[in-house]
Amino acid sequence: MHHLKTGALFALLAIACFGQPQRFKDSEWPTYGADLASTRYRPLDQINASNFSKLEVAWRFKTDSLGNRPEYKLEGTPLMVNGVVYTTAGSRRAAIALDAATGELLWMHGEREGARGAAAPRQLSGRGLAYWSDGKDERILYTTPGFRLIALDAKTGAPIPSFGKGGVVDLKLDDDQTIAPDLTTGEIGIQSAPVIAKDTVIIGAAFREGMTPKSRRNNKGYVRGFDVRTGKRLWIFHTIPMKGEVGYDTWLDGSAEYTGNTGVWTQISVDEQLGLVYLPVESPTGDYYGGHRPGANLFGESLVCVDLKTGQRKWHYQLVHHPLWDMDISSAPILADINVSGRAIKAVAQPTKQGFLYVFDRVTGVPVWPIEERPVEKGNVPGEWYSSTQPFPSKPPSYSRNGVTEDDLIDFTPAMRDQALTIISKYKIGPVFTPPVESKLDGPLATLTLGTASGGTNWPGGSYDPETHIVYAFACNACLTPIGLVKSPKDVSDMNYIAGTAGQEPRMRTGPGENAGADSPIPSRAPAPARGGGSGYVPLTVQGLPLIKPPYATISAINLDKGEIIWQVAHGETPDSIRNHSGLKGLDIPRTGQAGYSIGTLITKTLLIAGDSQVTTTNEHPRGAMLRAYDKATGKEVGTVLMPAPQSGSPMTYMLNGKQYIVVAVSGGPYSGEYIAFTLPSTDEHAETR
Amino acid sequence: MNTLRRASQLFIFCFALAGAMQSVWDGVYTSEQGKRGQPLYNKYCASCHGEQLTGGEDSPPLTGGAFLANWNGLTVGDLFERIRISMPQNRPGRLTRQQNADILAYLLSANQFPAGEAELPAETERLKQIRFESTKKSE
Numbered sequence: 145m146h147h148l149k150t151g152a153l154f155a156l157l158a159i160a161c162f163g164q165p166q167r168f169k170d171s172e173w174p175t176y177g178a179d180l181a182s183t184r185y186r187p188l189d190q191i192n193a194s195n196f197s198k199l200e201v202a203w204r205f206k207t208d209s210l211g212n213r214p215e216y217k218l219e220g221t222p223l224m225v226n227g228v229v230y231t232t233a234g235s236r237r238a239a240i241a242l243d244a245a246t247g248e249l250l251w252m253h254g255e256r257e258g259a260r261g262a263a264a265p266r267q268l269s270g271r272g273l274a275y276w277s278d279g280k281d282e283r284i285l286y287t288t289p290g291f292r293l294i295a296l297d298a299k300t301g302a303p304i305p306s307f308g309k310g311g312v313v314d315l316k317l318d319d320d321q322t323i324a325p326d327l328t329t330g331e332i333g334i335q336s337a338p339v340i341a342k343d344t345v346i347i348g349a350a351f352r353e354g355m356t357p358k359s360r361r362n363n364k365g366y367v368r369g370f371d372v373r374t375g376k377r378l379w380i381f382h383t384i385p386m387k388g389e390v391g392y393d394t395w396l397d398g399s400a401e402y403t404g405n406t407g408v409w410t411q412i413s414v415d416e417q418l419g420l421v422y423l424p425v426e427s428p429t430g431d432y433y434g435g436h437r438p439g440a441n442l443f444g445e446s447l448v449c450v451d452l453k454t455g456q457r458k459w460h461y462q463l464v465h466h467p468l469w470d471m472d473i474s475s476a477p478i479l480a481d482i483n484v485s486g487r488a489i490k491a492v493a494q495p496t497k498q499g500f501l502y503v504f505d506r507v508t509g510v511p512v513w514p515i516e517e518r519p520v521e522k523g524n525v526p527g528e529w530y531s532s533t534q535p536f537p538s539k540p541p542s543y544s545r546n547g548v549t550e551d552d553l554i555d556f557t558p559a560m561r562d563q564a565l566t567i568i569s570k571y572k573i574g575p576v577f578t579p580p581v582e583s584k585l586d587g588p589l590a591t592l593t594l595g596t597a598s599g600g601t602n603w604p605g606g607s608y609d610p611e612t613h614i615v616y617a618f619a620c621n622a623c624l625t626p627i628g629l630v631k632s633p634k635d636v637s638d639m640n641y642i643a644g645t646a647g648q649e650p651r652m653r654t655g656p657g658e659n660a661g662a663d664s665p666i667p668s669r670a671p672a673p674a675r676g677g678g679s680g681y682v683p684l685t686v687q688g689l690p691l692i693k694p695p696y697a698t699i700s701a702i703n704l705d706k707g708e709i710i711w712q713v714a715h716g717e718t719p720d721s722i723r724n725h726s727g728l729k730g731l732d733i734p735r736t737g738q739a740g741y742s743i744g745t746l747i748t749k750t751l752l753i754a755g756d757s758q759v760t761t762t763n764e765h766p767r768g769a770m771l772r773a774y775d776k777a778t779g780k781e782v783g784t785v786l787m788p789a790p791q792s793g794s795p796m797t798y799m800l801n802g803k804q805y806i807v808v809a810v811s812g813g814p815y816s817g818e819y820i821a822f823t824l825p826s827t828d829e830h831a832e833t834r
Numbered sequence: 835m836n837t838l839r840r841a842s843q844l845f846i847f848c849f850a851l852a853g854a855m856q857s858v859w860d861g862v863y864t865s866e867q868g869k870r871g872q873p874l875y876n877k878y879c880a881s882c883h884g885e886q887l888t889g890g891e892d893s894p895p896l897t898g899g900a901f902l903a904n905w906n907g908l909t910v911g912d913l914f915e916r917i918r919i920s921m922p923q924n925r926p927g928r929l930t931r932q933q934n935a936d937i938l939a940y941l942l943s944a945n946q947f948p949a950g951e952a953e954l955p956a957e958t959e960r961l962k963q964i965r966f967e968s969t970k971k972s973e
Contacts, residue, residue, distance in 0.1 A: 213926045214919065217894075262924065266892070353891045597891070648885055683897075688946070688969065690899060719899055720906050721968040739899060758903035767907050812894075813904025814912050 171799035173224045176272050176337040177605070178796065180414040181479035184607040186797050189749035190804035195824055196751065196773040196783025202805055202823040203247025207269065208816050210234020210254065217792060218809040218817030219603075219742065220272045221337075224798040229807065230284055230298070232270045232337075233817060239273055239286050239296060244800050247821060251301030257290035263329045264289035265352045269817065271411070271603070271793070272337035274345065276372050283307075283372065285345055291315040291333045293347060295375065308375030315347060315368075318377050320386075323363050332363045334409060336603075341414040341452055344369045344378060346421060348408030354427060354470065355597075355643035356636070356650075360436035362429045365407020369421075369455055379455030383407065383425050383443050390457065391442030396529070399437040405429045406444050410603050411476035413492070418507065420458060422492055423448040424473030431470040431597070432580045432627050433641040435527035440465045445473060447494055447502070449509060459509030463494070463502055465531035468580055469627065470597040471497045475605030482613045482704045484512060493608070493704060495601040495617045498576055499544035500537050501702055513539035513707050523579030525629055527640050534577045539707030543700040544619035545692075546595030547575035554686050554693050556728055563686045568592060571626065583628030583646040590628030590645065592684075594692065598623040604744030604794045607752070608704075609776065615702045616752055616776070618715060618743040622692040624684055687727050694736035699745065699754065701779060711779035715743065717760040717770060744794025746806070752776040755791025755808060771795070771808060771822070785822060789815035857965040858910060861950020863939035868949060871940030874933055878922045887944050893923075897945050902968035910954070911962030914938055918958075931956035 168174040170187055178184050191199065208214040211234040222231035222242075228250065229242040238254040257264075266289060273286035275298065282298035292314055295307035303311025316323045316330055323330035332349050339346045349365035369378040383406045385391040392400055406428045413422045428437050428444040445464040450457050464471050478493045492506035503512040515535045522530040545552060550573075553564040572581050572588040576595060581588050593599075599620050606617035630644035644650045684691045695714035703710050716738030722728065740757030747753075756769040769790040773783040793809025803823050811817040856862060876885065882893035889895035905913050917934050920926050929937070935956040943949060955961060 213923075216916075216920065267923075355890070645886075683946075685898065696899075719903050721899060721902050724969045724971075726970065738903075758900055759906075760903065761907050814908060814916050 168225070172226075173222070173796045173798050174275055175223065175339065176221055176274070176411055177413065177476050180339065180341055180416060181608070182411060182413045182476035182605065183478065183610060183747070184605075184745060184794065184796075185609055185747040187611075187749045188797055188799055188804050190799070191748065191797075191806065191824060192750050193773065193775060193782035197785065198825060199785045199806070199822040200825055202245075202821040204821070205233075205242060205247050205249075205819045206816070207233040207818065210238040210240070210252065210269075211236035214816035215268050216811050216813070216816050217268055218811040218819070219335075219793040220269055220809050220819075221744070221794045221796050222272065222807050222819060223275050224796070224800075225275050225277075227800055228298070230273055230275060231819065232273050232286055233819070234269055235267070237267075237269050237286075237289055239284055239294070239301070241284075241298070241301060244798065244805070247819075253294070253296055253301045253303075255288045255290070255292065255294065257288055257292075260290040260328045261288065264291065264333045265331050266333040266335040266350045266409075268335070270335045270337070274338040274340045276340045276343075278343075285338050285340065285372070287315065287334050287338060287347065289333060293338070293345065293370065293375065295372075306374065313370060313375040319366055319368070320380055320382065321364055321366070330363060332365070336409060336411050339412045339414060340372055341416050341421070342419075343372045344452060345372050346412050346414070348410075348412060348423070350407055350409030351405050354405055354429060354431040356632075357429050357639055357642070359638050360429055361402040362404025364404045365409070365426070367408050367412075367423055367450075367455070369452070379453075381423065381448070381450050381455045381457065383423075383448075384428070385442065394440040394442040396438040399439065403429050403437045403441075406441075410472075410474055411605065413477045413479055414452060415479055415490070415506065416452070418490070419452040420506065421450050421452050422477040422479070422506070423450060424475065424477055424494065426472040426474075427467040427470055430639060432468055432643050433525065433629055433639060434466055434468055434529060435525070435640055438529035440531060441467065445471055447473060447477060447492070447504070449506065461502070461504060461509055461511075463496065463500075463535060465534060466529060468528075469498075469577070469593065470625075474602045478606055478608045478615060479506060480608050480613065480615070480704055481610070482512075484705055484707075491704065493606075493615050495606040495615070497597070497600040497602060498546045498595040499542040499600040499619055500546070501540050501543060501615060501617070502537055503540075503704065503707070511537070513537065520577040521574065521579055523581065525580060525582050525641060528579075530579065540702050540709060542576075543617060543702060543709055543712065544595060544600045544621045544698060546600065547578065548573040548592045548594055548624075548692075549575075552594070552692050554689055554691055556689070556693075556731060556733070560686050560689065560727070564691055567684065567686070567691060580627040580629055582641070583630050583644060585646045588628075590626035593625050593627055594621070594623065596627065597625045598741045599625070602741035604742060607745045607747040609747050613704045614710070614776075615704055616699060616745050616747060617702070618697065618699050618745055618754060620697050620739055620741045621737070622690055622694070622696040622739045623741055624690075624692055626684070687725070688721065689725065689727075690739065694733070696739040697737040697743070697757070699752065699774070699779070701776070713774065713779045713781075715754060715772070716740070716756045716758065717762065719758055720760050723760075723762070742792060746795040746797060747776060748797060750776060751782070753795055753806065755787060755795070755810070757790050759790060759813065769810070771806075787820065789813065789818070792817070855963050855965050857967045857971070858942060858947045859967060859970045861948050862910070862952070862964050863942055863949055863954040864951065865943065865949040867936055867939040867953045868943035871936035871938070874929075874937050875940050878929065879937065882923065887941070896941055902945070905966040906968040908966050909962045910938065910964040910966055911958050911960075913966060914961045915958055
């Protein structure tokens with residue numbers, strides 16, 4: 145009896161110390177997406193419709209000195225735990241801790257990675273970091289551009305000696321593959337924030353942009369779980385199955401052996417109670433040409449559910465078979481407990497670039513509303529393998545444009561529409577999943593697509609209100625991507641086709657980190673023909689205006705109990721170039737929204753908060769970008785605050801000493817990265833609670 | 835409130851000042867210079883920003899709505915300084931002022947701003963006298 149009691153007590157203690165998921169307060173923001181369900185929701189309401197426009201700057205943190213050059217693309221969402229703000233920042237991707245009330249720098253940690261850092265496929269400050277505590281020990285974990293996992297003491301910023309080697313785990317090692325060609329230049333990295341659930345750190349992988357791969361072979365983007373205490377690898381999930389594993393047979397002609405990419409570069413979500421992890425997997429090697437990877441290509445562009453303890457696959461659903469449009473799965477799956485026709489469902493909702501919100505039972509993987517396999521057009525690019533069907537969700541309806549029709553063209557005036565029709569006559573257009581074409585000078589130059597590479601919802605993802613069961617998502621509704629393919633010269637790539645336009649010299653698209661341009665020799669082939677000459681280049685604008693009509697971007701509210709869009713608004717001030725356009729004088733153009741793909745939303749008790757992606761200058765405000773608040777029930781705008789630069793990282797909120805703060809990353813154009821914290825002006829009432 | 839008023843005063847002041855300045859619509863570079871800039875752009879910038887300046891997943895476009903919005907109302911000098919300080923991203927500061935001015939001339943031509951008689955200078959202070967306007971102000 146006595147023994148049993150102590151035993152039970154011991155077990156309870158053990159659970160308290162180790163087993164139980166840590167409980168955070170609603171007033172804090174302990175992980176990238178606010179919680180592991182990735183809701184970006186906090187039930188705070190000190191800042192509300194009545195006072196939002198009165199917000200003033202509480203503190204600001206400029207990130208210029210955290211690296212050898214200022215950064216103009218600050219994408220982080222900070223965390224706040226116990227009165228301390230933690231985040232990544234600067235071109236060094238330093239980890240920093242700030243006093244949450246004042247913004248004072250408490251500590252900073254940066255890693256000088258030399259050639260390895262310079263060669264990293266994903267540079268700059270990244271999206272953020274992760275916090276962990278067992279009640280005593282507090283740690284911050286983040287990944288460097290050079291793909292090393294760093295564990296720091298949250299109080300001091302000092303590396304944890306007992307984690308990995310001196311606080312570092314080299315993520316290019318112990319990955320069930322040899323990262324080629326070597327540890328310094330081997331292409332693999334990550335820019336998203338790590339996720340920690342029940343003492344397991346989960347890390348995916350990212351690569352260079354995949355439009356013009358150097359080769360059909362590349363490193364693979366496996367997902368791994370590590371012990372947060374020791375850095376020991378606990379499990380690995382092969383996003384491209386190995387021989388004998390489920391899905392291997394969806395890669396014909398042995399293409400699973402050499403195809404790479406297929407990583408999880410965006411945020412991961414976890415249900416700690418169910419012990420399940422939700423992995424949004426990207427495209428395999430070759431964004432637009434899959435001739436070297438015939439077959440459906442599991443788990444490319446699939447939502448995969450794995451066991452938190454073992455990494456074993458529980459279920460998967462491929463959203464796009466044999467990916468050809470760079471749809472990836474670009475943002476965190478949202479975990480939502482919903483109620484459909486009286487049935488309680490633990491669901492997972494996946495916003496996407498293609499504007500479909502895919503909703504599944506997150507225990508079984510069964511779609512909440514039927515997802516139909518429908519026949520789609522097959523293309524005729526030589527050597528390509530086409531899937532004859534693609535999955536179409538029956539509910540909810542798509543919340544942003546995912547195909548191009550003549551109805552989507554600019555129609556401010558009949559003349560503008562006519563010009564647009566002339567432009568698109570050189571292109572192939574069609575609905576979602578219209579296949580890419582080989583680019584020809586006399587047409588088609590490319591397939592014109594919406595809802596692909598930069599359309600719909602990208603890395604910032606959506607938000608979710610657990611009280612009302614509503615998903616909110618920003619989407620680009622006019623991010624036009626021409627997808628044309630050209631034969632690749634052998635000295636550029638061993639792919640048969642890469643992205644390009646007829647009449648242009650095929651050129652490697654690299655991206656930050658590839659020592660691009662600077663030290664490379666001048667191309668020996670003839671330089672590209674000048675604009676307007678023999679080149680196939682046609683600017684996709686009409687009198688300097690976008691080819692696609694407004695709204696250029698939207699925020700949608702989608703009721704998950706019903707599978708219905710309940711409201712949708714254009715997000716973003718009408719750009720100056722439209723408001724001041726001489727050809728549009730006298731026309732009454734409603735707010736157009738602003739094309740962009742890096743806008744994330746924050747949900748509070750009553751508001752939806754999101755900033756503009758471009759700066760404007762209007763009669764109402766000087767040059768700047770607005771941070772906007774909408775009534776989350778109706779979509780009606782209820783307040784604005786002027787920011788010096790566009791929102792470039794998604795906003796978060798917390799409560800401290802009786803005050804609510806909103807922190808948002810801004811940058812772009814001439815304005816280098818800065819975190820700005822807003823709060824309400826002090827009143828006597830607030831002073832008392834301090 | 836106060837800051838807003840001050841900001842709008844500054845705004846009016848800038849507007850008044852603007853009257854004396856040139857803009858990108860006044861032919862502030864030569865087509866010869868734009869042609870000199872193109873191979874430099876292709877060598878040092880195109881791998882990230884694209885041959886057609888349309889950007890990539892990680893690098894912003896250097897043409898079109900978002901780009902024009904970023905610089906509208908500022909000066910060509912501001913844009914020059916941004917390039918000089920931070921580009922090419924992997925080796926900032928490696929190009930000469932003249933090279934940067936030539937690349938900038940190419941960027942202006944690619945954004946369909948008209949060419950003129952005089953070359954774009956390479957001195958920041960002089961470039962700051964040229965307004966960047968995304969749309970031509972109608973007289």
